[in-house]
Amino acid sequence: MVDVPYDRIADVPPAEVPEVELYHPKSWWTQYVFSQDAKVIAIQYSLTATAIGLVALVLSWLMRLQLGFPGTFSFIDANQYLQFITMHGMIMVIYLLTALFLGGFGNYLIPLMVGARDMVFPYVNMLSYWVYLLAVLVLASTFFVPGGPTGAGWTLYPPQAILSGTPGQDWGIILMLSSLILFIIGFTMGGLNYVVTVLQARTRGMTLMRMPLTVWGIFTATVMALLAFPALFVASVMMLFDRVLGTSFFMPALVEMGQQMKYGGGSPILFQHLFWFFGHPEVYIVALPAFGIVSDLISTHARKNIFGYRMMVWAIVAIGALSFIVWAHHMYVSGMHPHFGFFFATTTLIIAIPTAIKVYNWVLTLWRGDIHLTVPMLFALGFIITFVNGGLTGLFLGNVVVDVPLSDTMFVVAHFHMVMGVAPIMVVLGAIYHWYPKVTGRMLDDWMGKFHFWVTFLGAYLIFFPMHYIGLLGVPRRYHEIGEAAFIPSSTHTLNAFITVMALMVGFAQMVFLFNLVWSYFKGRPSGGNPWRATTLEWQTPETPPGHGNWGKELPVVYRWAYDYSVPGAEQDFIPQNQPPRPTRAVQEAAP
Amino acid sequence: MAETALTNPEKSPAQSAGWKGIAADWSSDQRAFKNVSWGKAMMWIFLLSDTFIFSCFLLSYMTARMSTTVPWPNPSEVFALEIAGHHIPLILIAIMTFVLISSSGTMAMAVNFGYRRDRVKTAVLMLVTAALGATFVGMQAFEWTKLIMEGVRPWENPWGAAQFGSSFFMITGFHGTHVTFGVIFLVAIARKVWRGDFDHGRRGFFTSRKGNYEIVEIMGLYWHFVDLVWVFIFAFFYLW
Numbered sequence: 001m002v003d004v005p006y007d008r009i010a011d012v013p014p015a016e017v018p019e020v021e022l023y024h025p026k027s028w029w030t031q032y033v034f035s036q037d038a039k040v041i042a043i044q045y046s047l048t049a050t051a052i053g054l055v056a057l058v059l060s061w062l063m064r065l066q067l068g069f070p071g072t073f074s075f076i077d078a079n080q081y082l083q084f085i086t087m088h089g090m091i092m093v094i095y096l097l098t099a100l101f102l103g104g105f106g107n108y109l110i111p112l113m114v115g116a117r118d119m120v121f122p123y124v125n126m127l128s129y130w131v132y133l134l135a136v137l138v139l140a141s142t143f144f145v146p147g148g149p150t151g152a153g154w155t156l157y158p159p160q161a162i163l164s165g166t167p168g169q170d171w172g173i174i175l176m177l178s179s180l181i182l183f184i185i186g187f188t189m190g191g192l193n194y195v196v197t198v199l200q201a202r203t204r205g206m207t208l209m210r211m212p213l214t215v216w217g218i219f220t221a222t223v224m225a226l227l228a229f230p231a232l233f234v235a236s237v238m239m240l241f242d243r244v245l246g247t248s249f250f251m252p253a254l255v256e257m258g259q260q261m262k263y264g265g266g267s268p269i270l271f272q273h274l275f276w277f278f279g280h281p282e283v284y285i286v287a288l289p290a291f292g293i294v295s296d297l298i299s300t301h302a303r304k305n306i307f308g309y310r311m312m313v314w315a316i317v318a319i320g321a322l323s324f325i326v327w328a329h330h331m332y333v334s335g336m337h338p339h340f341g342f343f344f345a346t347t348t349l350i351i352a353i354p355t356a357i358k359v360y361n362w363v364l365t366l367w368r369g370d371i372h373l374t375v376p377m378l379f380a381l382g383f384i385i386t387f388v389n390g391g392l393t394g395l396f397l398g399n400v401v402v403d404v405p406l407s408d409t410m411f412v413v414a415h416f417h418m419v420m421g422v423a424p425i426m427v428v429l430g431a432i433y434h435w436y437p438k439v440t441g442r443m444l445d446d447w448m449g450k451f452h453f454w455v456t457f458l459g460a461y462l463i464f465f466p467m468h469y470i471g472l473l474g475v476p477r478r479y480h481e482i483g484e485a486a487f488i489p490s491s492t493h494t495l496n497a498f499i500t501v502m503a504l505m506v507g508f509a510q511m512v513f514l515f516n517l518v519w520s521y522f523k524g525r526p527s528g529g530n531p532w533r534a535t536t537l538e539w540q541t542p543e544t545p546p547g548h549g550n551w552g553k554e555l556p557v558v559y560r561w562a563y564d565y566s567v568p569g570a571e572q573d574f575i576p577q578n579q580p581p582r583p584t585r586a587v588q589e590a591a592p
Numbered sequence: 593m594a595e596t597a598l599t600n601p602e603k604s605p606a607q608s609a610g611w612k613g614i615a616a617d618w619s620s621d622q623r624a625f626k627n628v629s630w631g632k633a634m635m636w637i638f639l640l641s642d643t644f645i646f647s648c649f650l651l652s653y654m655t656a657r658m659s660t661t662v663p664w665p666n667p668s669e670v671f672a673l674e675i676a677g678h679h680i681p682l683i684l685i686a687i688m689t690f691v692l693i694s695s696s697g698t699m700a701m702a703v704n705f706g707y708r709r710d711r712v713k714t715a716v717l718m719l720v721t722a723a724l725g726a727t728f729v730g731m732q733a734f735e736w737t738k739l740i741m742e743g744v745r746p747w748e749n750p751w752g753a754a755q756f757g758s759s760f761f762m763i764t765g766f767h768g769t770h771v772t773f774g775v776i777f778l779v780a781i782a783r784k785v786w787r788g789d790f791d792h793g794r795r796g797f798f799t800s801r802k803g804n805y806e807i808v809e810i811m812g813l814y815w816h817f818v819d820l821v822w823v824f825i826f827a828f829f830y831l832w
Contacts, residue, residue, distance in 0.1 A: 017622050023800050120630040123799040196634045199624045207621045230644035246747040247758035265660045
């Protein structure tokens with residue numbers, strides 16, 4: 001046997017892709033405002049999403065005030081209540097969560113985590129943000145137009161969405177649909193960038209199966225969004241025509257105020273199919289990045305490799321594919337053929353398999369891990385518990401016979417707020433605590449962070465657990481005031497008041513968090529480059545925050561997967577992805 | 593940067609054929625699609641997304657057509673023209689289709705000459721393609737005008753289901769917008785080719801990047817896609 005000297009650089013294939021050619025800013029404007037740097041675009045996306053998200057948060061307080069103390073607040077009437085639920089839902093799902101996960105975290109983390117200098121087409125990436133901002137401004141403008149924003153509910157079901165009985169019929173619905181169309185155009189420009197960057201611009205040694213799960217989650221979600229948003233785009237265009245031109249795509253023959261309307265022959269169910277062909281993948285567009293991020297948080301803060309990495313990747317891909325064939329489980333009460341209900345209930349329950357694989361793997365990652373109860377870890381644990389809770393009530397709603405009586409009750413509200421509201425927001429918050437040091441170079445304050453976590457986590461349960469119960473009693477959703485009905489016990493009103501107080505307290509905790517973000521930016525403890533001792537590439541940048549072009553002169557070379565924590569025999573309890581393997585013993589002995 | 597698509601010659605033997613090759617490419621580092629540049633990958637993925645948009649439009653139209661209780665106007669009659677005393681069904685649509693398919697031919701030739709770095713022929717063929725595209729849009733404008741004169745509106749028409757006009761204007765309008773954007777970009781890129789931007793490595797105004805002749809092929813992908821979509825619209829809207 002001849003000992004071949006082991007050359008660790010030669011072990012990695014040579015570079016075959018040229019580096020991203022960067023746009024070098026020439027002025028303050030092109031550096032900070034019309035920036036083509038993915039990191040700046042990410043921060044712009046995040047700040048815009050947070051700003052419009054705060055509007056939605058305030059709307060939720062107003063709704064809760066009305067539900068908890070009906071009749072006390074004279075400035076909230078029934079129409080406004082409907083407008084609040086519509087805007088709250090639409091903003092939170094699309095303009096906050098989708099934009100934050102994909103535009104915010106995607107832009108910041110993808111190039112850093114795969115070892116690229118930037119997205120592949122930075123100029124298109126910049127346009128993506130500005131179109132998104134325009135969409136947000138158009139949406140926000142509906143608060144100031146005559147008639148106010150639309151009150152059609154976030155699902156915008158026709159025919160009521162564009163009839164005069166619904167608030168916001170004048171301008172609200174038109175601007176809402178236009179804003180959605182703009183959002184989709186903007187997102188497509190960004191989404192194409194994320195997908196191509198992951199597929200075609202990774203650094204040397206970074207195979208797909210070495211990517212951190214965060215990138216896998218964001219990547220799969222982006223692919224799904226590129227295929228799901230077209231349905232919403234088409235539905236928005238057609239409804240806009242129904243409203244503006246008087247076409248009848250979705251409008252059947254109707255009598256309004258004793259008058260036969262000009263509409264006729266359209267299909268409201270068609271809209272529901274189009275909407276949910278987008279709407280159900282949208283749930284996973286929000287959830288998959290959360291799945292990915294939480295895997296990395298758990299692995300890093302439990303100092304243990306993720307359990308079953310390959311399974312985790314395939315589960316993400318499987319969930320993404322399956323989510324395209326379950327949409328009609330939102331439509332059990334729409335009058336579909338019952339056989340469809342059977343099919344869609346089956347596919348819905350099949351999704352539980354890859355999802356359960358993920359949950360078991362998170363728990364098995366924690367098992368006998370060196371768990372550090374840092375703030376990001378607390379939020380990650382909070383996510384797992386909340387997601388399991390929300391997922392279990394999903395089993396109720398996924399089955400036709402159980403769903404029918406629960407349809408349109410507060411049970412549904414509680415279910416999707418747990419699984420799609422609280423759970424992803426937990427991950428967003430955990431991820432901000434985790435990556436804030438990389439973005440700013442300073443740690444977020446720990447005490448405020450723990451206060452924020454406990455109030456948010458416990459508060460969310462105190463809000464939504466009673467809401468399940470109220471829903472089981474049969475209290476319908478989207479009602480401005482439930483009044484006195486024989487089937488509603490008077491204790492429901494007390495519970496509603498309790499939920500409102502809790503919602504206000506959780507809202508207050510978010511103000512502490514915002515204060516923490518600002519305060520720590522100036523006064524936080526300097527973090528250094530890798531405060532969590534993490535393995536992934538973004539923590540190995542030469543500068544913190546990463547400079548223009550992310551890496552110094554040389555791109556990093558990747559030698560290992562992203563989860564080398566607590567490797568036996570290693571000097572430290574983590575080995576960065578770009579650390580070369582040690583020469584084998586034979587090579588060491590051969591050396592003079 | 594210019595030669596994004598260059599292969600590394602030492603890597604070539606590893607590129608085996610069939611499923612093994614695909615598996616090898618996807619488990620390799622750096623790129624999943626070897627020899628595919630970023631721009632081309634991005635255009636393909638965009639076209640996939642756009643396919644979903646047109647599919648949703650066409651499926652919605654078919655749903656409306658199948659579920660309407662009022663008879664659907666007969667497209668052969670609606671789109672017939674009187675030429676020299678002869679009543680010819682679908683004649684204008686046939687000519688439009690011929691023009692658009694021909695433009696795919698000139699586009700393919702432009703791509704060919706682009707790779708031979710034949711500046712003038714590439715630019716001229718792209719301009720011919722753009723002219724054919726503009727002709728198509730012009731004939732579509734004529735068709736729209738004719739139907740509007742006959743009383744077809746998005747919300748009603750003299751012959752039957754109101755969804756006929758709605759679907760017609762929406763689908764052909766959306767496709768026509770695609771063709772129009774294609775014409776604009778064809779002219780813009782033809783200008784760059786003509787000026788020799790891709791020979792001298794002139795940098796883009798917004799992106800500060802050097803382009804290369806591959807952009808002609810990427811433009812071609814878009815153009816062929818728009819033509820292909822028209823074939824489906826032709827089959828599902830006019831021939832059904």
